[in-house]
Amino acid sequence: MVQNIKRCLAAFAVGLALSGCATPITGTPMAVDGAGATQHGGPSPDDYEPSAQYGSFSTAPQDQPIPIPSWEWDGWADHGGFCAALPAGLFDGIAAAPPAPTGHFCSFPTTEDTRVQIFWGDIPGPFIYDPLAFLDETRVAGLNAISYDLRTNQDTYPGSCSVAVDTRSLSSYAVLVWTETKRPLDRARSCELAGEVAGRIATARVPLAGGAVWEPTPQRPTTVPSDPCEVVDDLVATHAGLAHKEHEAKRGAGALGPTCLIAKNKREAAVLLTAGPRQGLADTAPPEGARTEDLRIGPLPARKEVMATACAIAVEPVPGRLLRVQYRQDEVVGNECMYARHLVMVALARLIHNH
Known part of the structure; x- marks a missing residue:
């Protein structure tokens, strides 16, 4: 996945x-x-x-500072790992345990017995080649965003949902809600929860949403x-x-x-x-x-x-x-x-x- x-x-x-x-x-x-x-x-x-399918997502001027580095940044280890940019308590009421690095992600279990996976980096564009199960334009803290998932993921993890946010910078982020047990989820709720997590990140760290760039972020x-x-x-x-x-x-x-x-x-x-x-x-x-x-x-x-x-x-x-x-x-x-x-x-x- x-x-x-x-x-x-x-x-x-x-x-x-x-x-x-x-x-x-x-x-x-x-x-x-x-x-x-x-x-x-x-x-x-x-x-x-x-x-018509992807709308205006990612087509705005890309003139903003990077809010949080890409997962490829070689400075993560010296600055506390993939979750270090997130203020303590940011996901209170959602997280069942504090966020922790997992592979190339920042991840945590939710109080709804699902899992959140945050991916730092990549630059979303308006086209996609992989077959999608769904894709919808949305807004997250006033920013252009999309909720989507691949068709192959839905076959294995039914009801999972990702929300990708256009930070209008050289590095964006995406939030995935899924479950390791592969039990069917309510897709609408998965997208809603991913959007809520993405919104809290935006208001904490994305300047266009009122946030402050994480200080160690290279520009x-x-x-x-x-x-x-x-x-x-x-x-x-x-x-x-x-x-x-x-x-x-x-x-x-x-x-x-x-x-x-x-x-x-x-x-x-x-x-x-x-x-x-x-x-x-x-x-x-x-x-x-x-x-x-x-x-x-x-x-x-x-x-x-x-x-x-x-x-x-x-x-x-x-x-x-x-x-x-x-x-x-x-x-x-x-x-x-x-x-x-x-x-x-x-x-x-x-x-x-x-x-």
């Missing part, structure tokens, strides 16, 4: 994208020539419309590798339908630094990573003819660059260096900017928590 839930959360990340290229990237089929040409009668790469990378294919590797690229083997990523060199091209399934991501020290966002011009918009990814300055057939997000992960991810598909469908944004977010989250 744990693996399925983690795969489900990861799959929500698939669905964001943007466009643009500061200089031609050597070896990419995305030539800058004609990149600014007008599409006649077709959508723009940033014409994303929330789907930006301290180091960035020199190889862009290491930054946007197979794990990151999978979030945009670009699962690949290492030798399939094409390394190159552009005027501003090393590049990486990943092309699969009629999609491609072109990654530029400048070497620095004075090659940050303000020092690197967007492609000619691109429509640009300044934004923030978490606390980091960033820029969206929209062209006719592609979209890019450029961000400054550390001062004086630029990470730029350009995404395109064989046909422009409007979600290119969403995919680019998501690739950048997943890459940054891994840099923050794993380096």
Whole structure:
């Protein structure tokens, strides 16, 4: 069940994208020539419309601080483990025992003879590939959220329910209510209880819900590798339908630094990573003819660059260096900017928590 839930959360990340290229990237089929040409009668790469099934979940600006680190953060052991960020007594009236680390989770039994499992990390996106038993948009402490479960989980743990919360940051969280005995649960009650636990976490730790960020939480990378294919590797690229083997990523060199091209399934991501020290966002011009918009990814300055057939997000992960991810598909469908944004977010989250 744990693996399925983690795969489900990861799959929500698939669905964001943007466009643009500061200089031609050597070896990419995305030539800058004609990149600014007008599409006649077709959508723009940033014409994303929330789907009827998943709604607007995770599509808001992602400009908030990380409230609690991802489970991958290597500092958990030095700060008390996976439950250390939760104030004492936060789940009074719900918990039958204090929360305790269990595997990669923070977990506790409830007074209703069920179990709560809290998963820190991952970045939910508006699309999912795994078959779902159900999915409903909801709100948790004023934040966008979804309640859901995988079809395979319902077959084994009937009535279980997860609530994932969009913290609008580089790390979110999800709460699962289930029972190890596999006895059938009332799904509506499971979702209600998961939402209540998620809401208490939000009001304690998510700034948009009135909470305070847990003090030890890292907010930006301290180091960035020199190889862009290491930054946007197979794990990151999978979030945009670009699962690949290492030798399939094409390394190159552009005027501003090393590049990486990943092309699969009629999609491609072109990654530029400048070497620095004075090659940050303000020092690197967007492609000619691109429509640009300044934004923030978490606390980091960033820029969206929209062209006719592609979209890019450029961000400054550390001062004086630029990470730029350009995404395109064989046909422009409007979600290119969403995919680019998501690739950048997943890459940054891994840099923050794993380096």
